[in-house]
Amino acid sequence: MSEPLSPQYNHQSIEAPLYREWEERGYFRADAGRVLRGEREPYVIVIPPPNVTSVLHMGHGLNNTLQDVLIRWRRMQGRETLWLPGTDHAGIATQNVVERLLAQEGKTRHDLGREAFVERVWEFVRQTGSTILDQIRAIGCSCDWSRTRFTLDPELSRAVREVFVRLYEKGLIYRGNYIINWCPRCLTALSDEEAEPEETQGKLYYLRYPFASAVQGDDLPRLPDGRAYLVVATTRPETMLGDVAVAVNPEDERYRRLIGAELELPLTGRRIPIVGDAFVDPEFGTGAVKVTPAHDPNDFELARRHDLPAIDIMTPQATLNENAPPAFQGLDRFEARERVIQALRGQELLERIEDHTHAVPHCYRCDTIIEPRLSEQWFVRMRPLAEPALAASREGRVRFTPERWTRVYEHWLENIRDWCISRQLWWGHRIPVWYCRAEGCGETIVAREDPTHCPKCGGTALEQDPDVLDTWFSSWLWPFSTLGWPEETDDLRAFYPNQTLVSAYDILFFWIARMIMAGLEFRGEVPFRDVFVTGLVRDHLGRKMSKSLGNGIDPLEVVRRYGADALRYTVVAGAAAGTDLFLNYENLDESFAPGRYFANKIWNAGRFALMNLGEGPVRAVEEVADSLELADRWILSRLSAAVRETTEHLENFRLNEAALAVRHFFWDELADWYLELVKPRFRVEEAASGGDAERAVRSREAAAATLVEVLDGVFRLLHPVMPFISEALWRRLPRVEGREREPSLVVARWPEPQPAREDATAEAAIGALIELVETTRSLRSEYRIPPAQELEIRLLHAPELLRMAVDAEARSIRRLARVSTIVYADRIEGAGAHAVLRSGAELFIPLAGIVDVAREKQRLEEELERLSGHLRATESRLANEQFVSRAPAEVVAREREKAASLRDQCERLRRKLESLTA
């Protein structure tokens, strides 16, 4: 308690021990019982589970800080608060990481075999699995670590199976042969959301397909050998080897009569028909489309309509297979493209090549170009799940902040497509489907428990589906699977639905929308009432932070250098709701300056206050009410306003404004003015030597009581955003007589506004005082008066409020403005600096010999011009009858007051100018 505080805030010695203590005392742990007994309202957030192999990046830093602010604030409000942490097994991402490690040993997963490989991944996950969670601890997050979950935990796996079986039984899960997004590197199917379109500069190739037999018509172009041909345009010429038709629009006059004719597919010799289909856009390319059902989703649909076969010409690795002509077999798809073009050109079958920009889908995990591929996969029928999720947002049962995300969400649901959920991976939840291999049986078994025999034929030759589920198939259950579902646990009853979800917009479809669907389907209730959508973290050039660009910022490095609080304040204050946060990775000092400076300021202001307060207990403000001085009443009033503002901002998810409001109060009001104003009152001996010792003691007592009260309040307001520094200083506050204090700010109560302490008189008086000091300083700077030179100031027309403040704070004014004498005067003489204050007073500083008349005159003229401009505008407004009759009364009244005051000020300035000229 009594060790001196260092002038620099040393976060390293403070943060880790405090965090350990909070955790040990169980402050972060939620108690379902208190909710179920009706003792407390719950407040629950589930963390967006980071990938188990990931390391903390600034996106986590931002997102988790925002969650912690909400959680800590609600906890202080007395809610039973649960912030449930955990990690995601991240199917493809994790499998890729371990496969890369194996590759370094020169092995593939196939060398190990499935079982050994999965064990290897588990080993890796056990080793690294808690890294990211420890990093989240380092930024101060108050998660309930006793409830940490992993999407591959047995309980969560059970929920996954339950969901699969229920959906299957309901007919919402089916297996089928469709075109899916295939990653030839990861060797797995992907969902539509996992295929990321990227604008790509490509080519549009115009190919000539000769007619197989003679056709009528002179208008058709002909090859040198006399055969007529049709031109088709494609971006992927290599797929022509799998063409089964050419389609044209039946309305297209150019081609209508050709429907039914046959073409000879070059390089293969196959005969393919020309079909008519309204899908074809006559405007694009030549208006004739090659149809490749096995390698394009549209062609696949078109082929179904026309009963055409699909010819798959590629292997899973996207090399050409045995269905391609021998010359192309084994070639990679892009190499094949070149060869096909060469071959066609050789036969004069390549018409031309154009540049063409189009969106090419890439694997969201490895960025390989997706190959649309025909294969048998499992799907979820989404339409029936989407309807209730749409209704939930339309009826306001789930709300998005910022609101605009509602439309994005609804648009996606309105156009939802079935979800491909099977992945050809080894790491993940195995699909709970078995096939009976018994002769002539072929039963498909979908079961919660592993079956031992076939329920149809009784045979035991069962084979489980080799595929695993999309990793998001477990994440979408996160808000309730983590609470024990499908068991009807206490946690589930107490903490579902959750209250708020905090997530970046890039996983709106992947995760947020699907959670809402799952919550409604399996619990009949939205999983959370509010979705707080955060922005992304970008670098100063606006690029998303990423490993490959090397433009990332390591939050732990920031914590090490400036402390968690500096990091937290910077990101909270810098991230307006829903907008991206820009940070310069090349200059951390600058990027994190707001938090760094503020933390230091808090530390020093706190240190100074504590030094003055000493160790002894102070009296409660209520006990010294009669001794409170103007400044005390002012700061107490301001505190109440700050409490109200901060709370309102938090309630509306304007966390940045909340942070700024606290900063403004702390720095611009408490530190800059109140601390300066009370300084003299803590020098009792000095004050007492003036005569009235008893009065000096009482004044000091009042100041101490107020200071402790205000610091206590502001540390509480500060705590959700800057938990460490606020707690460290708060604990050192002297005891207040007759009051119990909570053991920690973590569990301290959130302050309430105190209307009884709001004091318009004190606010106006101290406000006028501040203006006086600032104007004096400004004149000093304007006239280049040396800082050390003491001034005499004269006040004319000083209103009662200002006199009150000047009398109360004469000593402080002398010090803060370096003024030796303050005189109330009714006239002024001689040269000097002159200003009209908003409070109505006139300030005059005699400066004979320093101020030259010409200069002062010029300044006054400028001032007069400025003021009369405002006056004219105000008067014209008041002259407008419409304004006077229609504007709210208080606005008009305010305008009238303003006009009167401006008129008065202008008048005085004019007189002063006259006297100067005379």
Added chain:
RNA sequence: GGUCGCAUAGCUCAGUUGGUUAGAGCGCACGGUUCACAUCCGUGAGGUCCUAGGUUCGAGUCCUAGUGCGACCACCA
């Protein structure tokens, strides 16, 4: 192609239902060894609130059009 968002100080952004003389942080300039803090203190410069119309007594804020960015969605091969 569709939808949405953004455009305010050198930079990053606030500005909540239209209503005092449009704000903050950083940066910049000038001045400061006042016993909490130079990660500080003081003072200051810097804005036709993208453009053009409109609604209104009143527009940074609402409407329309345009320009420029950005994002998301989408089957033009």
